[in-house]
Amino acid sequence: MRYLIAETSWKMVSLAKAVSDCGTLVTHCEAGDAIEDFHKIGEHDLVALDASQLLRGTSLCRLRELHPDTPIVLIARDPVPEQIAAWLMAGADTVIDEAAALPEMIAQIDCVARRAQGIARPLLECGPLTFDLEARRVHLGDVTLSLSPKLYEILEYLVLRPGRLASREALLSHVYGFENEPAPRVFDVYMCNLRSHLSGIAGTVRIATVRGAGYRLDVQDPSRSNNPLAA
Structure with a gap:
């Protein structure tokens, strides 16, 4: 599989490296305002981005419009239940607390990507x-x-x-x-x-x-x- 990861923070850079080290293909996007262009041009099995990018021009609705079937994962700092619910309703497939350990984050991301393909287990x-x-x-x-x-x-x-x-x-x-x-x-x-x-x-x-x-x-x-x- 290939994931599109917006490396707009050290946490996202670390996540991209850990995912790549597991063997999964990664498209690296270093600028948050370019995530929509990368998503539009390429075919990816999952998109992961820092929730803070939603305040800088990136839209969950727009990402979902570009590729309706591609799962979207948000990484957020101390997300509150109300905000998580709003993101999920706006188009995110799951929200992960950035305080989670990398192995846990990768497991959650992989599960979302697999299940979007109709695959329950690895x-x-x-x-x-x-x-x-x-x-x-x-x-x-x-x-x-x-x-x-x-x-x-x-x-x-x-x-x-x-x-x-x-x-x-x-x-x-x-x-x-x-x-x-x-x-x-x-x-x-x-x-x-x-x-x-x-x-x-x-x-x-x-x-x-x-x-x-x-x-x-x-x-x-x-x-x-x-x-x-x-x-």
């Missing part, structure tokens, strides 16, 4: 594959696939959107954010390597190329096949 079944979203690992039975971070990020993006078309641009934006993207040939190599890891279960899970449009993860119900693990 374990996700995809055909014969099991995704541990917290550990960022993919298991096939008792075997853990040896995926590089980039390959995991591409596969996770597709798995969270099964059957939906993902353009090359969307995948590159997710993996690299606003950083320098690789040459097209490098991305082709990534996809080739990822398909190689999935070759043994191509009968149930495969990445289909839609010429001129992008990629789609096709997952077949094993109960409909006599040999669901056939290559």
Whole structure:
């Protein structure tokens, strides 16, 4: 997943670093007045910002209008119940006290992001594959696939959107954010390597190329096949 975090205080900087250290992709926004522009341009699985930014031009309503389905987390200093209720009604998904320890904050943020995808727990079944979203690992039975971070990020993006078309641009934006993207040939190599890891279960899970449009993860119900693990 990729989170957009407005690093407008030391607490938010620390949070962004801790999230990144866990392996989650982070889009760093260092200016509060740019958070709406970052949110408008990129596709993120969650937005986190300091509640004080709401007094400086950023609007929960505007953030919600730009991407209605993207969860919004507010980090606030000593929030009172009435203010929390007002923020929730205005579009925030949850409010976290900035005094909370970083592991607790990350756990809350991850839960909000997962549940926005309809995932109750950090374990996700995809055909014969099991995704541990917290550990960022993919298991096939008792075997853990040896995926590089980039390959995991591409596969996770597709798995969270099964059957939906993902353009090359969307995948590159997710993996690299606003950083320098690789040459097209490098991305082709990534996809080739990822398909190689999935070759043994191509009968149930495969990445289909839609010429001129992008990629789609096709997952077949094993109960409909006599040999669901056939290559």
